[in-house]
Amino acid sequence: xxxxxxGFRDFYPGEQSARREVTDAIEDAASRYGFREIATPAxxxxxxxxxxxxxxxxxxxxxxxxxxxxxxxxxxELTPTVARMVVAKGQELSKPIKWMSTRPFWRYEQVQQxxxxxxxxxxxxxxxxxxxxxxxxxxxxxxxALTALGLTxxxxxxxxxxxxxxxxxxxxxxxxxxxxxxxAAIRAVDxxxxxxxxxxxxxxxxxxxxxxTAREFDDLITGVETVDDLDAVAEAGDESVEAAVExxxxxxxxxxxxxxxEFCEVSLTTARGLDYYTGVVFECFDSTGEVSRxxxxxxxxxxxxxxxxGQPTPAVGVAPGHATLKLLxxxxxxxxxxxLTTDYYVLxxxxxxxxxxxxxxxxxxxxxxVVVEGDVSDRSFGAQLGYADSIxxxxxxxxxxxxxxxxEYTVKDxxxxxxxxxxxxxxxxxxxxxxxxxxx
Amino acid sequence: xxxxxxGFRDFYPGEQSARREVTDAIEDAASRYGFREIATPAxxxxxxxxxxxxxxxxxxxxxxxxxxxxxxxxxxELTPTVARMVVAKGQELSKPIKWMSTRPFWRYEQVQQxxxxxxxxxxxxxxxxxxxxxxxxxxxxxxxALTALGLTxxxxxxxxxxxxxxxxxxxxxxxxxxxxxxxAAIRAVDxxxxxxxxxxxxxxxxxxxxxxTAREFDDLITGVETVDDLDAVAEAGDESVEAAVExxxxxxxxxxxxxxxEFCEVSLTTARGLDYYTGVVFECFDSTGEVSRxxxxxxxxxxxxxxxxGQPTPAVGVAPGHATLKLLxxxxxxxxxxxLTTDYYVLxxxxxxxxxxxxxxxxxxxxxxVVVEGDVSDRSFGAQLGYADSIxxxxxxxxxxxxxxxxEYTVKDxxxxxxxxxxxxxxxxxxxxxxxxxxx
Numbered sequence: 001x002x003x004x005x006x007g008f009r010d011f012y013p014g015e016q017s018a019r020r021e022v023t024d025a026i027e028d029a030a031s032r033y034g035f036r037e038i039a040t041p042a043x044x045x046x047x048x049x050x051x052x053x054x055x056x057x058x059x060x061x062x063x064x065x066x067x068x069x070x071x072x073x074x075x076x077e078l079t080p081t082v083a084r085m086v087v088a089k090g091q092e093l094s095k096p097i098k099w100m101s102t103r104p105f106w107r108y109e110q111v112q113q114x115x116x117x118x119x120x121x122x123x124x125x126x127x128x129x130x131x132x133x134x135x136x137x138x139x140x141x142x143x144x145a146l147t148a149l150g151l152t153x154x155x156x157x158x159x160x161x162x163x164x165x166x167x168x169x170x171x172x173x174x175x176x177x178x179x180x181x182x183x184a185a186i187r188a189v190d191x192x193x194x195x196x197x198x199x200x201x202x203x204x205x206x207x208x209x210x211x212x213t214a215r216e217f218d219d220l221i222t223g224v225e226t227v228d229d230l231d232a233v234a235e236a237g238d239e240s241v242e243a244a245v246e247x248x249x250x251x252x253x254x255x256x257x258x259x260x261x262e263f264c265e266v267s268l269t270t271a272r273g274l275d276y277y278t279g280v281v282f283e284c285f286d287s288t289g290e291v292s293r294x295x296x297x298x299x300x301x302x303x304x305x306x307x308x309x310g311q312p313t314p315a316v317g318v319a320p321g322h323a324t325l326k327l328l329x330x331x332x333x334x335x336x337x338x339x340l341t342t343d344y345y346v347l348x349x350x351x352x353x354x355x356x357x358x359x360x361x362x363x364x365x366x367x368x369x370v371v372v373e374g375d376v377s378d379r380s381f382g383a384q385l386g387y388a389d390s391i392x393x394x395x396x397x398x399x400x401x402x403x404x405x406x407x408e409y410t411v412k413d414x415x416x417x418x419x420x421x422x423x424x425x426x427x428x429x430x431x432x433x434x435x436x437x438x439x440x
Numbered sequence: 441x442x443x444x445x446x447g448f449r450d451f452y453p454g455e456q457s458a459r460r461e462v463t464d465a466i467e468d469a470a471s472r473y474g475f476r477e478i479a480t481p482a483x484x485x486x487x488x489x490x491x492x493x494x495x496x497x498x499x500x501x502x503x504x505x506x507x508x509x510x511x512x513x514x515x516x517e518l519t520p521t522v523a524r525m526v527v528a529k530g531q532e533l534s535k536p537i538k539w540m541s542t543r544p545f546w547r548y549e550q551v552q553q554x555x556x557x558x559x560x561x562x563x564x565x566x567x568x569x570x571x572x573x574x575x576x577x578x579x580x581x582x583x584x585a586l587t588a589l590g591l592t593x594x595x596x597x598x599x600x601x602x603x604x605x606x607x608x609x610x611x612x613x614x615x616x617x618x619x620x621x622x623x624a625a626i627r628a629v630d631x632x633x634x635x636x637x638x639x640x641x642x643x644x645x646x647x648x649x650x651x652x653t654a655r656e657f658d659d660l661i662t663g664v665e666t667v668d669d670l671d672a673v674a675e676a677g678d679e680s681v682e683a684a685v686e687x688x689x690x691x692x693x694x695x696x697x698x699x700x701x702e703f704c705e706v707s708l709t710t711a712r713g714l715d716y717y718t719g720v721v722f723e724c725f726d727s728t729g730e731v732s733r734x735x736x737x738x739x740x741x742x743x744x745x746x747x748x749x750g751q752p753t754p755a756v757g758v759a760p761g762h763a764t765l766k767l768l769x770x771x772x773x774x775x776x777x778x779x780l781t782t783d784y785y786v787l788x789x790x791x792x793x794x795x796x797x798x799x800x801x802x803x804x805x806x807x808x809x810v811v812v813e814g815d816v817s818d819r820s821f822g823a824q825l826g827y828a829d830s831i832x833x834x835x836x837x838x839x840x841x842x843x844x845x846x847x848e849y850t851v852k853d854x855x856x857x858x859x860x861x862x863x864x865x866x867x868x869x870x871x872x873x874x875x876x877x878x879x880x
């Protein structure tokens with residue numbers, strides 16, 4: 001007997017049917033906005049990640065040398081791959097490019113609740129538009145996906161921030177602009193909720209902010225709870241901060257028009273950890289706080305395509321992670337039932353295989369989504385009925401020798417156990433999926 | 441600029457929409473028979489493959505050591521993983537277990553037409569039934585999937601064989617039963633169409649058959665073109681051959697009942713390469729021969745679960761590979777168009793973003809499959825119209841300031857260029873997806 005690997009999961013049918021329902025809801029939401037599915041490789045050259053994130057990234061990659069001596073890695077995220085694909089087609093692609101895909105990614109890291117070594121995400125990205133409408137559309141798609149799952153404004157919120165407000169404020173407030181490391185300061189903000197005050201201010205100090213400036217910076221960003229509060233921030237910062245505040249306001253106004261405004265709140269303590277973000281960033285949180293971690297996040301990364309050798313191409317995206325989303329859905333009581341559904345079990349008794357099979361085919365022709373099972377194990381009436389129950393068959397149609405002689409099937413409702421006979425020529429009818437009730 | 445890896449493919453939206461359509465057709469066919477989706481890891485312990493196939497398998501695996509020192513491999517096929525999963529749940533799972541999944545697999549091998557290092561398959565398996573109906577259901581699902589794609593009995597055929605007929609014949613004919621290697625002989629049959637006569641008979645000789653016996657064996661298996669021809673084979677073999685012939689007849693009779701008979705023909709020169717097959721095996725071929733390789737195959741592997749440490753559990757499955765299936769579909773002219781489809785582009789001119797966004801939301805609410813794009817790039821009328829054309833929008837709805845003052849939208853048919861105005865309160869109507877024709 002073999003074991004699966006730690007942090008890698010086997011999804012059996014019940015759980016998988018719920019996962020599929022959730023994946024479909026997210027993809028359908030994106031598809032309705034014209035995001036087009038792409039499919040991407042599981043392996044890329046390791047150098048692509050090292051160039052982007054530094055040599056230390058290799059520690060958390062499934063990196064190895066292939067039989068041809070190439071340094072390769074199992075993809076830890078989608079963004080570098082889509083950047084590569086955008087660069088490869090260059091001007092061929094009409095803009096905006098709107099792509100989505102759902103697939104697993106891999107990171108060698110500590111396994112904990114909602115975090116695995118193999119994890120699934122749906123990536124949704126817009127390339128080629130710097131307009132606030134692109135940011136807003138990404139927020140709107142994410143909101144539509146969550147509401148399609150049954151979540152409401154009481155369940156989740158998007159905390160929206162702007163990297164250039166944070167970076168610009170740091171530079172505006174610092175005595176020595178040269179000595180300050182804005183990227184490090186932004187990473188400190190990203191850690192703010194996860195570490196204690198001492199560590200947080202220590203990180204800001206490491207980034208080049210003295211104690212008083214760090215306190216002033218923190219007061220400014222924590223003082224913002226509404227769009228109106230942004231005035232004070234704009235006044236405290238330089239022109240870049242003013243422009244970023246204006247951009248953030250425009251994105252939120254567009255999000256209002258796009259129907260996502262009710263889910264958005266301004267939160268400058270939101271920063272996102274990855275260095276490649278450039279403008280608006282946001283994270284989705286459980287409004288009740290019961291799921292304490294960020295559910296997922298997204299934002300603008302306007303410089304990445306150019307850094308990959310392409311034409312300057314602004315970009316913005318979001319990537320719902322399915323494991324944390326499951327935690328939120330479970331908390332809110334909207335995670336789909338993890339069980340099988342079966343419309344019909346056609347139960348063959350005696351020498352009726354040919355007739356039962358023909359009936360099963362007729363029932364399958366009733367729709368793309370209909371599920372019809374029949375005996376493939378040469379089993380008794382009782383064993384077949386037990387199996388039909390185990391797969392949650394709604395209706396069992398018994399095709400028996402004696403019934404057939406009378407030109408009848410027996411239609412049985414599995415919930416109540418009630419049954420009735422139905423003339424062969426009336427079953428199935430022309431339209432709809434017939435149940436016991438139709439013949440009662 | 442980075443390159444993708446050789447043998448790994450990027451699928452852009454046009455091609456991916458065709459692939460998705462084909463994948464959905466296969467999965468829908470299996471789902472209608474009650475095959476339930478599972479999801480499985482991309483990595484497994486390398487020893488699982490070495491134990492099953494020998495140390496030499498490592499040469500074609502993406503095998504490496506993970507950060508925890510485990511020998512791991514990117515999964516080259518699904519069967520060992522599902523065997524592991526069946527064993528892990530043991531008696532918990534009600535039988536028959538009917539599973540399916542679509543995903544990529546990886547092998548380090550020579551890249552050629554229809555063969556890649558990352559390749560996609562839909563695996564469809566039944567565990568826990570040794571009855572011929574299980575084999576027949578697998579054939580029926582495969583046939584339904586192919587006909588759902590638009591293929592007909594003129595396009596493809598299932599060449600059905602039986603490993604125990606081949607193995608039993610070899611043992612029956614050989615002078616020295618001990619000296620004969622039936623697995624090697626079956627592998628020789630599998631190679632028959634790919635090598636010349638000399639090499640083929642050489643392989644049979646290596647398997648322990650002298651020249652005359654090998655010739656007799658080959659005459660017997662090539663002499664079978666119909667079910668009736670199996671009589672001669674049953675007579676030439678021992679009891680195991682007789683039983684296997686009986687089993688093959690029963691599977692074909694059940695396939696007839698299940699609607700797949702018209703696609704099946706007996707072909708004892710079909711063997712399947714993998715050692716774990718035990719009973720009925722089959723391969724799907726292009727009937728015209730234009731695609732010369734096997735499109736995909738399947739068969740029985742009754743011993744695998746037990747060899748993985750589980751209870752004896754018969755199994756039968758099929759695994760359509762998407763790359764060769766594409767070759768067949770293209771040859772038959774049924775590969776879906778590789779292009780984007782868009783129902784509506786809502787074109788906002790002037791200060792109408794809010795109204796245009798509300799309309800786009802109303803249109804998106806018309807159905808799960810509807811695709812509605814709008815401007816996210818703050819572009820001119822002309823640029824928007826050009827983009828709408830590039831995404832093959834069927835209908836453009838212009839939301840202009842002046843039109844709105846008159847309480848109207850302009851509805852434009854992109855194929856003809858015809859347009860008309862429609863009162864705002866009549867668009868969209870309660871039912872259906874409105875087009876220009878509805879208002880002409």
